[in-house]
Amino acid sequence: MSLLQVRDLSHSFGGLQAVSEVDFDVAEGGITALIGPNGAGKTTLFNLISGVLRPQAGSIRLDGRELAGLPAHRIAALGVCRTFQTTALFPRLSALENVMVGRHARTRAGYLAGLLNLPWTWAEERAIRRRALSIMEELGVADCAGEAAASLSFRQQRLVEIARALAAEPTVLLLDEPAAGLNLHETEELGSLIRRIRDQEITVLLVEHDMSLVMDICDRIVVLSYGRKVAEGTPAEIQGNPEVISIYLGGNHV
Amino acid sequence: MRRYLPLAVVGLAVVGLQLALQAAGTVYYLTQLTMAAFYCLVSIGLCLLMGYAGQLSLGQAGFFAIGGYVSAVLTTLKLDAAEPAARLLSSLGILAERRDAYENFLLGVSPWAALLAAVLVTGLVALLVGLPVIRLKGHYLAMATLGFGLIVFRVVLGTRLLGQADGIGGVPPLPLLGLQVSGGRAHRVESYYVAWALVLAALFLAVNLIHSRVGRALRSIHGGEEAAGALGVDTARYKLATFITGAVLAGVAGAFLTHYNGGIGPSEASSMKSVRYVAIVAVGGMDNLWGTLLAGALLNFISLRGYLGSYDDAFFAVILIAVMLFFPDGLLRRARVGRREGG
Numbered sequence A: 001m002s003l004l005q006v007r008d009l010s011h012s013f014g015g016l017q018a019v020s021e022v023d024f025d026v027a028e029g030g031i032t033a034l035i036g037p038n039g040a041g042k043t044t045l046f047n048l049i050s051g052v053l054r055p056q057a058g059s060i061r062l063d064g065r066e067l068a069g070l071p072a073h074r075i076a077a078l079g080v081c082r083t084f085q086t087t088a089l090f091p092r093l094s095a096l097e098n099v100m101v102g103r104h105a106r107t108r109a110g111y112l113a114g115l116l117n118l119p120w121t122w123a124e125e126r127a128i129r130r131r132a133l134s135i136m137e138e139l140g141v142a143d144c145a146g147e148a149a150a151s152l153s154f155r156q157q158r159l160v161e162i163a164r165a166l167a168a169e170p171t172v173l174l175l176d177e178p179a180a181g182l183n184l185h186e187t188e189e190l191g192s193l194i195r196r197i198r199d200q201e202i203t204v205l206l207v208e209h210d211m212s213l214v215m216d217i218c219d220r221i222v223v224l225s226y227g228r229k230v231a232e233g234t235p236a237e238i239q240g241n242p243e244v245i246s247i248y249l250g251g252n253h254v
Numbered sequence B: 001m002r003r004y005l006p007l008a009v010v011g012l013a014v015v016g017l018q019l020a021l022q023a024a025g026t027v028y029y030l031t032q033l034t035m036a037a038f039y040c041l042v043s044i045g046l047c048l049l050m051g052y053a054g055q056l057s058l059g060q061a062g063f064f065a066i067g068g069y070v071s072a073v074l075t076t077l078k079l080d081a082a083e084p085a086a087r088l089l090s091s092l093g094i095l096a097e098r099r100d101a102y103e104n105f106l107l108g109v110s111p112w113a114a115l116l117a118a119v120l121v122t123g124l125v126a127l128l129v130g131l132p133v134i135r136l137k138g139h140y141l142a143m144a145t146l147g148f149g150l151i152v153f154r155v156v157l158g159t160r161l162l163g164q165a166d167g168i169g170g171v172p173p174l175p176l177l178g179l180q181v182s183g184g185r186a187h188r189v190e191s192y193y194v195a196w197a198l199v200l201a202a203l204f205l206a207v208n209l210i211h212s213r214v215g216r217a218l219r220s221i222h223g224g225e226e227a228a229g230a231l232g233v234d235t236a237r238y239k240l241a242t243f244i245t246g247a248v249l250a251g252v253a254g255a256f257l258t259h260y261n262g263g264i265g266p267s268e269a270s271s272m273k274s275v276r277y278v279a280i281v282a283v284g285g286m287d288n289l290w291g292t293l294l295a296g297a298l299l300n301f302i303s304l305r306g307y308l309g310s311y312d313d314a315f316f317a318v319i320l321i322a323v324m325l326f327f328p329d330g331l332l333r334r335a336r337v338g339r340r341e342g343g
Helices: A042-050 A072-077 A095-102 A111-116 A120-138 A154-167 A184-199 A211-217 A235-239 A242-249 B002-024 B029-052 B060-075 B084-091 B111-133 B138-158 B185-210 B213-223 B225-230 B235-261 B271-284 B289-304 B309-326 B338-342
Strands: A002-013 A016-027 A031-035 A057-062 A080-082 A172-176 A203-207 A220-225 A228-233 B095-099 B105-109 B174-176 B179-181
Touching: A002 A042, A002 A203, A016 A042, A016 A203, A016 A220, A031 A042, A031 A184, A031 A211, A042 A072, A042 A080, A042 A172, A042 A203, A072 A080, A072 B225, A080 A154, A095 A120, A095 A154, A095 B213, A111 A120, A111 B185, A111 B213, A111 B235, A120 A154, A120 B213, A154 A172, A154 A184, A184 A203, A184 A211, A211 A235, A220 A235, A220 A242, A228 A235, A228 A242, B002 B029, B002 B185, B002 B289, B029 B060, B029 B185, B029 B213, B029 B235, B029 B271, B029 B289, B060 B105, B060 B111, B060 B138, B060 B235, B060 B271, B084 B095, B105 B111, B111 B138, B111 B174, B111 B235, B138 B271, B174 B235, B179 B185, B179 B235, B185 B213, B185 B235, B185 B289, B213 B225, B213 B235, B225 B235, B271 B289, B271 B309, B289 B309
Parallel strands: A016 A228, A031 A203, A031 A220, A080 A172, A172 A203
Antiparallel strands: A002 A016, A002 A057, A220 A228, B095 B105, B174 B179
């Protein structure tokens, strides 16, 4: 069954049609990849789904519920969380605090409760910290909990950002080029981490350029080019698709 | 409760300073220290907005002036007891009698009711200005708030009810549990303690906020608004709430200083004052309450003692430029994270 349904989604920046009438489904519990050359509209599509951009046309449904037009924080609360292409950790916060921010959508101490440090918030605050630490432990980055986010290694930043998104208990996790900048070994580790995330019944949608990673872990692949969907299928189907081959290798190879 | 330790230190410093000045026979310094305390309230609010949430406002003097002028206008009304308005206010129990220099009895709104009105008006104006403006980012927000400050300044200068260039004088003292906030020599010590108690209360709230879930969200907005939103932080709402918090603190400061000085003039609304508040937060280290407090107390004291002569405003502008050039993250930064993680 499809958990996320994208229908007729379009968005343009001035004269540039970044995403054009895109349709696809993301199956529940699977790993789906969005691939395509640079400028194909993959990140724009992510920004539309996560509410960073408001779609100009089309619909995005999560379990039947319309997301298009909702502000980003509402979409996160409904269970769609993401990481960013260039890691977007909050540099002035420690790694742990970054992950603690991830608990925001699942906790409720408000502005007045914060100003007055009301006693009922203490237990919540402790729970936020415990949960954040345990997720960091799962991902093997608990040892850098107290370090400034800006001082972490690239690999650690990636993992902390994934931990931060997981802290929000997403039903759908969007990963924007999670393997960019990682070496071969780290990419393998990442692949098995994404599988483990899927095993926790979190549906994963990723944008990725590393084809061996995509072919290795994904159940389905959606191919975009110039803002349009050009193909969709299993990794085997996509590898044999002449149109996809022509996009990646140039028009004369068909 | 390690987070409250600096509060205790500040409290002891306040008492220690008063005793030391008493012993040295220089109690007249308390006047400037009291005024500096009220100005510190403005910087504490701005520190939350600018240092923690990362939203620059160049309009804080506008909110200070609104608070001060609302208090001044209401407490210096000359009502006739027979007027329907006076009877209405009297039935609400918020009228107060005072005597002018010629020993005439005058009827105005009582200082506490006026203070409440000042807070409400400041908060409401902040809400109305903030709703459209707080969506703006970076320079645009700075320019919009600067514009707001300029409007308040020109309105004050152009409105007869607000005394135009002369401002409003004859504002009565603010009574408080048998004490009085007023500039009179007899009330110098108690006013000093009331002012700093107010600062401590504001610091208490600010410390609570920055260590809370919402405080973490504010700092995440500073670090990256898109990412914060994508994690479920309602960025617009928290920015607006912090904008209003900062404005209300400025308004309270304006009202108290107006009672202390017995009046208020248009210079309090000038954008140079707003620049000063920004400079103080920058010197204090941006997201550093204690640095902001130290910078606010020290720099305001120096300025109020008149050590800078007519170069007063220039001094603050130079400080701001220097900090931006050499310490764009703020001057009094602290060894971070390691300590903060525990907080």
